Amino acid sequence: MLRKIATAYLLLFVLLSSVVEAQQKRSLTHDDYDGWESLRSGKITKDGLWVGYQISPQEGDGRLELFPYKNPENKFVIPRGSGYEFTADDAFAVGKIVPQEDSVHLLKVKKTKKDDMPKDSLFIYQLSTGKLEKFPNVKSFDTPSEKGSWVAILFEKEKPAKKDPADSTSKAEKPKKTDGTKLLVRSLDGSKSYEFERVKSYGFAPNGDYLHFELDKEDTLDNAAIHILDLASGESKAIHEGMTSYTMNRFSPQSKYLAFLSSDDSTKAKKPHYQLQLFDVKAGNLKQLADESAAGILENGRISENGSLRFSEDENRLFFGTAPEYVDYPYEDDSTILDDERPRLDIWGWQDSQIQPMQLRQKSREERRSYLATMDLGSGKIVQLETPNLADVRLENKITRDFGLGTTNAPYERSYSWDIQIGRDVYLVDFNDGSRKLIEKEMSGFPSISPGGKYVYWYASTDSTWYAYDIATEKKIDLTAGIDVPFYEELHDSPSLPGSYGTSGWLDNDAAILINDRFDIWKIDPKNPGSASNLTLGEGRKNNMVYRVENLDRDVLSIDPKSTLILSAFNEMSKESGYYKTMVDAKSAPQKLIFTPNRYYGLTKAKNTDDVFLQRSTYVENPDMYLTDLTFKNLKKVSDLNPQQANVNWGTSELVSYMANDGTPLQGILFKPENFDPNKKYPMMVYFYERSSDGLYSYRSPAPSASTINIPYFVSNEYLVFVPDIKYDLGLPGPSAYNCIIPGVQSIVAKGFVDADNMAIQGQSWGGYQVAYLITQTNLFKAAGAGAPVVNMTSAYGGIRWGTGMSRMFQYEQTQSRIGGTLWQKPLYYIENSPLFFMDRVETPVLIMHNDEDGAVPWYQGIEMFMALKRLNKPAWLLQYNGEDHNLVQRRNRKDLSMRLSQFFDHYLKGAPAPLWMTDGLPAVEKGKTLKYELNKN
Numbered sequence: 001m002l003r004k005i006a007t008a009y010l011l012l013f014v015l016l017s018s019v020v021e022a023q024q025k026r027s028l029t030h031d032d033y034d035g036w037e038s039l040r041s042g043k044i045t046k047d048g049l050w051v052g053y054q055i056s057p058q059e060g061d062g063r064l065e066l067f068p069y070k071n072p073e074n075k076f077v078i079p080r081g082s083g084y085e086f087t088a089d090d091a092f093a094v095g096k097i098v099p100q101e102d103s104v105h106l107l108k109v110k111k112t113k114k115d116d117m118p119k120d121s122l123f124i125y126q127l128s129t130g131k132l133e134k135f136p137n138v139k140s141f142d143t144p145s146e147k148g149s150w151v152a153i154l155f156e157k158e159k160p161a162k163k164d165p166a167d168s169t170s171k172a173e174k175p176k177k178t179d180g181t182k183l184l185v186r187s188l189d190g191s192k193s194y195e196f197e198r199v200k201s202y203g204f205a206p207n208g209d210y211l212h213f214e215l216d217k218e219d220t221l222d223n224a225a226i227h228i229l230d231l232a233s234g235e236s237k238a239i240h241e242g243m244t245s246y247t248m249n250r251f252s253p254q255s256k257y258l259a260f261l262s263s264d265d266s267t268k269a270k271k272p273h274y275q276l277q278l279f280d281v282k283a284g285n286l287k288q289l290a291d292e293s294a295a296g297i298l299e300n301g302r303i304s305e306n307g308s309l310r311f312s313e314d315e316n317r318l319f320f321g322t323a324p325e326y327v328d329y330p331y332e333d334d335s336t337i338l339d340d341e342r343p344r345l346d347i348w349g350w351q352d353s354q355i356q357p358m359q360l361r362q363k364s365r366e367e368r369r370s371y372l373a374t375m376d377l378g379s380g381k382i383v384q385l386e387t388p389n390l391a392d393v394r395l396e397n398k399i400t401r402d403f404g405l406g407t408t409n410a411p412y413e414r415s416y417s418w419d420i421q422i423g424r425d426v427y428l429v430d431f432n433d434g435s436r437k438l439i440e441k442e443m444s445g446f447p448s449i450s451p452g453g454k455y456v457y458w459y460a461s462t463d464s465t466w467y468a469y470d471i472a473t474e475k476k477i478d479l480t481a482g483i484d485v486p487f488y489e490e491l492h493d494s495p496s497l498p499g500s501y502g503t504s505g506w507l508d509n510d511a512a513i514l515i516n517d518r519f520d521i522w523k524i525d526p527k528n529p530g531s532a533s534n535l536t537l538g539e540g541r542k543n544n545m546v547y548r549v550e551n552l553d554r555d556v557l558s559i560d561p562k563s564t565l566i567l568s569a570f571n572e573m574s575k576e577s578g579y580y581k582t583m584v585d586a587k588s589a590p591q592k593l594i595f596t597p598n599r600y601y602g603l604t605k606a607k608n609t610d611d612v613f614l615q616r617s618t619y620v621e622n623p624d625m626y627l628t629d630l631t632f633k634n635l636k637k638v639s640d641l642n643p644q645q646a647n648v649n650w651g652t653s654e655l656v657s658y659m660a661n662d663g664t665p666l667q668g669i670l671f672k673p674e675n676f677d678p679n680k681k682y683p684m685m686v687y688f689y690e691r692s693s694d695g696l697y698s699y700r701s702p703a704p705s706a707s708t709i710n711i712p713y714f715v716s717n718e719y720l721v722f723v724p725d726i727k728y729d730l731g732l733p734g735p736s737a738y739n740c741i742i743p744g745v746q747s748i749v750a751k752g753f754v755d756a757d758n759m760a761i762q763g764q765s766w767g768g769y770q771v772a773y774l775i776t777q778t779n780l781f782k783a784a785g786a787g788a789p790v791v792n793m794t795s796a797y798g799g800i801r802w803g804t805g806m807s808r809m810f811q812y813e814q815t816q817s818r819i820g821g822t823l824w825q826k827p828l829y830y831i832e833n834s835p836l837f838f839m840d841r842v843e844t845p846v847l848i849m850h851n852d853e854d855g856a857v858p859w860y861q862g863i864e865m866f867m868a869l870k871r872l873n874k875p876a877w878l879l880q881y882n883g884e885d886h887n888l889v890q891r892r893n894r895k896d897l898s899m900r901l902s903q904f905f906d907h908y909l910k911g912a913p914a915p916l917w918m919t920d921g922l923p924a925v926e927k928g929k930t931l932k933y934e935l936n937k938n
Contacts, residue, residue, distance in 0.1 A: 025649040025674065028702050028716035030898055032648075034059035036701050037641050042613055042625055044069070045090040048606030050127050051613060052084060052093060053625055053639065058703060059891070061101050065639070066093055066125060069611055069627060072638040076130065078123055088208065089149045091128065092188045094141065097121040119156050124188060133190070139181065143188075148208015150231055153184045154199060180216030185229060194234060196227070201247075205255035210281060212258055214246045226260060228281065239279045239286055245272075250309040253398075255281060257377075259289075259309045259318055271326035274303040278318070278377070289318070289375055296382030298322040298371055307370035312399040316377055317431065319395060321370030322384065353413040357805035374431050383434040390436065393429050401453045402431045412442065417807035418822075420814060421461065421497055428456070428471065439469050440476070444497065451557040452510035455526055461497035464488035466515055468526040479524050483532055485517050485541070491691070493728040495813060495820035504549035507584065508558045519546050521567075523584060536567070536582065539589045546570045547580065547590060552605040552612075559584070566630060568603070569595060575655060575696035579603070579632055594632040599623075599697040605630070613638075617699040619653035619671070650674045651715035655696050658747040660727065661739045667693040668724035668744050671715045681755040683909035684720040685709055686745055686781070688737075689767040691725040704894035706887040707764035707787045707849065709901055717902075719909070722748050726770075731826065733818045734773035734833040741770070742778065758782050758909040762901075764849075765789075765857060765886065766816055769835075772865060775846065776838035783908035785901060787849045788857040788886055790817070791865040792836040796858060797823050803855025803885070839868040845875035847904045849897065851884035877904075877918060899933055913937060 035057050042053040051069050056062035064081025067074055084095025099118035107117055122138040125131070137156045144150055158181075180198030187193070200216035210228055217224040225241030226249065240246070240262060249260040258279045265272035276290040292302040307321015331337070346356045354362075371386035372393050385393045385406070393406040406429040412422040423442030429435075439447070445458035445467075456469040457479070464487060466479040480487050492498035504514035504521050512525045519540030524532040540547045549559075550566040559565070567580045567590055578595030594600075601623075602615045610630040617623035622641035628634060656668045669692065673682075687709055702712045711721050724744035728736040741761075749756050760783040763771045768789035775784050790796045799808045812819045812830070819829050831837055846869060850862025862878055869876035879900060881893045888894045906912040917932035926932075 025647055027649050027718070028713050030704070030713075030895065030902070032644075032702050033704050033895070033898075035644070036703065037062075038701065039615065039623065039625060039639055039641060041084070042602060042604060042615075043084075043086055044604060044606045044611065044613060045086045045127075046607035047090045048609035048611035049090065050086065050093070051625075051627065051638070052086070054082060054084070055639070055641070058701075059101070064095065066127070067638065072627065072636065076125065076132075078125070078132075081123065085143065087143050087149060087151075087188060088145060088147050091126065091149060092151075093123075093125045093127065094143055094151055094188070095123060096138065096141070097123055097134065115159075122153055124151060126189070135184075142202065142204055144204040144206065144208030146206045146208065148204070148231070149188045150204065150208055150211070151186060151188055152202055152204065152211060152213075153186075154202065155182045155184070157181050176218050178216045178218045180218075183213055185211055185231075192234065194229065194236065196236070200224075201249065203249060203251070205251040205258075205281075206253060207255050209255055210251070210258075212249050212251070212260075214249065215241075217244055222264065226262075228258065228279070240277060247274075247305055248307075248309050250311070252311040252315045253313050254315060256315050257281060257311065257318075259311070259320075261303060261305060261309075263305075272305070274305055276303050276320055276375075289380070290320075290382060292325070294382055296384060297373055298324065298384050298387065300325050301371075304370035306368040307372070310395060310399060314400075317374055317399070317402075318377055319372060319374045319385075319399070322373050323370045353410070355417055355800075355805065355807060357800050357802065359805070361805035376432070383431065385429055385431065385434055390427065390429075396449075401449070403453075404429050404431065405447055405449060405456065406436060407443075407447070416810075418809035418813055420806075420810045426456070426458075437474075450510045450513070451506050452508075454510040455513075457503075457513060457526075459487070459500040461488075461499060464498065464500075466500070466513075466524075468513070470526065477526050477529060479513065479526060479529050480515065480522075480532075482530050483522060483524075485520075487515065487517050490518050491727075493730070494815050494818050495730055496815050505551070506558045507561045510558075511561065514549060514559070516548065517541075519544070521547055521549065533585075535565075535584060535586070537586070537589050544572045546572060550579070550603055552603070553607070555607075561585070564630075566593075566603075568600070570694075572694070575694060577697070581630075593630075594635070597697060599695075599699075618697045619699060620650060621699065623699050649716050649718075651712065652676070653696055655693065656722075656724075656744070656747065658724075658744050661743050664727050664740075666725045666727065666740055666744065668722060669693055669696055670748060671711055671721040671723075673715055673718050673720075675718075676753075678753050680753060682718060682720045682753055683758040683760075683905075684722060684745075684748065684754050685714050685905065685909075686722050686724070686741065686759065686761045687711070687767070688724055688726060688741055688761075688763055688770065689765075691727075692723045693725050704891060704898045705901060706889075706894055707897075708767070709762050709785070709905075710898060713898070713902065714905075719905075720748070720754060728818055730818055730820045731829050732833070733816075734770070734777075734835070736818075737770040737773060738777050741774065742780065745780065755909075760784060760905055760909055762905075763787065768848075768857075769817075772835040772846075773833070775844040776835045776841045779843045781844050783847070783905060784844045785847045785849075785904065786862075786865070788854055788859075788862065789835075789848065789850070789865060790857055790861050791834060791839075791868075792861060793817065793819070793830040793834045794823060794827075795864070796861055797830065799858045801856055802853075802858075808858075836864055836868060839865070839874075840872055842869065842872070842874055845908060847877050847879070847901070849879040849881070851881045851886070851888070853883055854886045856886040896931070903933070903935075 037055050037057050040054050044051050052066040054064050061080050064078040066076045080098050082096050082098050119137045122135040122141050124133045139154045139156045142152045178198045180200045183196045183199035185194045198215050199213050202213035204211050213227050215225045222244050224243050225238045226246045227236050227238050229236045243262045243264045245263050247261050251258050260277050261274040263272045263274045275288050278289050279286045301322045304321035304323035310319040348356045373384045375382045390406045390408050393404050406427040407424045409424040415422050423444050425441050426439045426443050426447050427436040444460050444462040447456050447458040459466050468477040488498040501516040506513050512523045515522045521535040522532055523535045536547045547567045561584045565582050569580050570577045576597050577600050579593045580590035582590040598616045600616050605612045613625050613627050615623045624637055624639040624641050626635040626637050651674050652672050654670050656670045660666050700711050724741050726740040759781050761771050761781050762785035764787035768786040771784050771786040772789040772791050797812050811817050848862050850859045852859055866878040903915045907914045913935040916934050919936045922932055
């Protein structure tokens with residue numbers, strides 16, 4: 001009995017000590033953002049012996065950390081290391097070292113010219129010896145992708161030598177005009193090196209045997225040239241010269257050929273013409289394959305510099321781009337017409353397949369459009385594969401077949417302004433003769449070819465079914481009809497057609513496809529779909545567990561049926577995650593490897609070993625890197641992000657379950673300060689955007705706001721933050737938000753630690769709309785923040801999403817706004833879901849942000865809301881960041897918004913003095929002269 005009492009006292013002492021410790025920690029401030037770090041660019045050598053990653057603060061100098069997998073304590077740190085890679089032989093790490101950020105900032109303050117700013121350096125780190133070399137003034141670098149131990153370094157242009165003032169006889173030689181600079185090619189160990197001047201571009205053969213480099217023209221001479229360097233012998237030779245430009249240089253997969261384009265037209269020519277050239281590396285022969293006169297290319301066409309050069313894996317076929325010949329317009333070229341005499345207008349035609357804003361957004365892309373063609377290198381025959389009426393023929397990453405998929409949505413494109421789920425006609429395109437075979441008309445999915453080339457497969461959203469097309473028999477196969485589970489997104493709640501859960505790959509030889517349902521994975525043989533089996537034995541649906549196959553080798557296109565599958569696992573109810581393993585034909589449930597209250601992601605395996613790394617997090621635990629193997633038995637933490645967090649009053653996240661007003665069970669996340677005291681009353685912020693509870697174990701960095709409240713900042717400053725999920729009923733987006741958010745808030749208030757008189761809501765975009773709607777329906781909240789809110793669906797419906805040039809109609813009829821009909825079909829729905837028509841009910845002070853270059857939500861929506869509230873004499877402020885889009889991009893503006901959000905909510909929820917920008921405003925004559933963050937003490 002005494003032992004139990006002693007244990008209880010000990011636990012109480014530990015609890016009280018932790019509470020006292022948390023209370024002594026400081027709160028986050030806006031000054032903390034810059035130094036908060038994140039980890040990226042994790043890499044592991046193919047042999048699994050070395051690992052690296054970059055650590056980057058939000059502002060300031062980052063670092064690169066390299067270390068042996070088996071001895072991660074022996075880290076080698078390269079300050080400001082960036083853009084690194086391990087070489088193909090696993091012997092070196094090569095990357096850039098960027099200039100010190102504070103030095104760059106100081107030089108910018110001094111208005112230093114761009115050419116005089118500090119440039120990048122290059123480092124070469126030998127993994128076995130620890131030897132480090134550095135090269136200053138580097139523009140770019142490259143190493144072979146598959147084998148070889150070489151590096152090519154292109155340097156920045158050197159400044160011309162200055163004349164010696166003491167030497168009256170010498171004259172500074174005028175530098176010759178060229179964009180080319182010095183290229184250094186050397187073995188990574190330094191035993192061999194070669195230098196070349198006025199190099200413009202370069203690149204290694206995949207196998208590391210050769211390097212091509214192009215010399216830029218000099219002064220007014222047409223003396224550009226393309227060279228090949230034999231890395232074994234050191235011999236360099238020009239394979240073509242005397243032209244004005246060489247571009248799009250490409251080695252074939254086994255380095256047999258080098259293909260490139262050449263032109264002798266002026267680089268300033270409005271319509272340069274190119275020739276397609278092929279150099280046989282072994283034989284040393286150069287051959288011009290095609291120009292605009294070649295038989296087989298696009299009618300009235302030419303070779304396009306905007307396409308790409310690709311070889312088939314067997315090196316027997318070359319793919320390239322063509323384009324229509326340039327059209328001369330007499331009006332455009334008439335120099336007698338002055339610019340101020342030319343009308344400026346856009347003509348919107350009802351017959352156009354695309355509306356003018358979409359055409360204008362895509363104008364430059366259309367002007368650069370090229371059409372895919374191919375040449376049989378044996379026969380020299382050219383076949384035009386893409387044409388204006390079939391402008392999309394896709395190639396594999398590794399081209400191994402003599403056919404591909406061609407698609408076109410041209411017959412249905414006119415409807416795209418209001419129907420974003422238009423179909424596409426799909427064809428098999430034969431590379432040998434360009435013939436096309438129709439597979440499916442108006443397909444409602446996105447087709448792919450199976451790895452073995454036997455099937456075309458797709459998910460049809462129109463009937464929520466997976467299909468395959470047998471290329472040999474020309475038969476369409478229903479893959480999922482006999483399976484009694486849905487393969488559509490089960491939580492889909494908009495008027496559009498639901499999507500799928502995707503696939504997990506194909507077995508070798510196209511023996512079966514692995515298709516995901518919401519929880520499980522199904523193995524389906526296209527030749528016998530009725531024999532489909534549940535690879536995860538139904539354990540996913542039984543336990544609310546989402547299983548997915550992890551692809552640990554991107555070079556392997558199909559799955560060995562005898563291999564062990566690593567599955568990611570996520571529990572939809574508890575939000576826990578981890579990894580399991582199973583076999584394709586397993587007779588037992590997937591076997592747990594690791595499964596904990598964490599978020600796991602970024603699983604990366606060494607090419608030739610079972611060594612892996614991953615990142616793991618919770619709201620409290622930074623997403624550090626861990627090393628392990630495919631047993632996941634021992635996780636070794638190797639990074640240490642943000643140690644300063646230990647001194648901060650951080651917080652916790654917990655899952656909350658509650659019932660919507662209509663009885664639907666929902667979940668949400670409640671964030672509490674680390675020093676939370678259940679006997680206190682806390683102000684509470686409520687933030688929402690559809691469903692967010694799956695992010696329970698995600699880490700959230702303190703960061704300046706792009707549009708929404710930063711949760712760690714508010715939690716650290718002793719706010720509660722509640723993030724509820726929302727389930728929508730079609731045609732009722734506003735009432736659905738009320739139906740889900742308000743009972744969630746009430747469930748938290750019922751716990752007894754919320755100051756119910758001091759609660760606020762904040763959201764951006766769709767969340768901003770819901771904020772605007774809620775304050776017309778309830779006075780539950782003391783203050784509200786609405787970013788980019790749609791308040792008038794009737795005016796927004798007919799507008800344009802300027803970021804894409806699309807009409808906004810689709811959003812209301814099919815997607816997020818969820819009205820499910822046109823304005824003239826459902827006018828009352830548009831009005832009743834539009835907060836603007838009910839602004840007279842608002843009693844809640846509102847801070848609106850809407851920026852004048854918002855490409856997603858028309859910024860006049862924020863103006864309509866503000867002007868209505870101003871007219872009604874309701875407290876409201878509108879923040880309009882100049883030149884900013886939907887969410888803030890410029891960090892200076894993000895920091896400003898963060899300050900104003902915290903001041904606004906501190907004033908209304910904590911009784912802090914209001915800042916001058918709220919009480920006095922910021923008149924236009926003071927713009928740029930003061931920020932008025934100062935608090936009004938009156």
